Amino acid sequence: MELKLTDEEASTLWCPMARVNGSNRTERGVRAPGSECIGSRCALWVVDNDAKVLTRVAENQRATRVEDAGKRPPDDCEFVPATARLPAHWRTDAPARGHCGLIGGVK
Numbered sequence: 001m002e003l004k005l006t007d008e009e010a011s012t013l014w015c016p017m018a019r020v021n022g023s024n025r026t027e028r029g030v031r032a033p034g035s036e037c038i039g040s041r042c043a044l045w046v047v048d049n050d051a052k053v054l055t056r057v058a059e060n061q062r063a064t065r066v067e068d069a070g071k072r073p074p075d076d077c078e079f080v081p082a083t084a085r086l087p088a089h090w091r092t093d094a095p096a097r098g099h100c101g102l103i104g105g106v107k
């Protein structure tokens with residue numbers, strides 16, 4: 001599993017520090033509701049990458065319609081039409097990533 005997580009990915013994991021009614025698991029040994037990692041809202045969270053916007057110039061830099069832009073990049077992205085100041089490009093929002101400080105450094 002990738003250890004550099006988004007907040008959304010971290011929220012699916014079990015926090016070893018969380019306690020709900022004195023425990024972090026139910027009597028049947030499963031994760032107690034409310035014992036999930038809270039990601040960047042936790043004081044132990046370490047930020048690996050800040051959120052950023054990735055852009056790639058379109059094959060047809062003058063395109064004002066997605067149909068004219070050329071080959072779409074493989075990842076989930078949105079088309080941004082050409083303007084007087086900027087070429088047509090593809091834009092992707094990359095969320096911030098981090099990891100729990102309890103596990104030490106992550107490479």
Ligand code: SF4
Binds near residue numbers: 010045
């Ligand atoms: S960052 Fe670590 S200590 Fe903080 S909520 Fe997530 S798993 Fe728990």
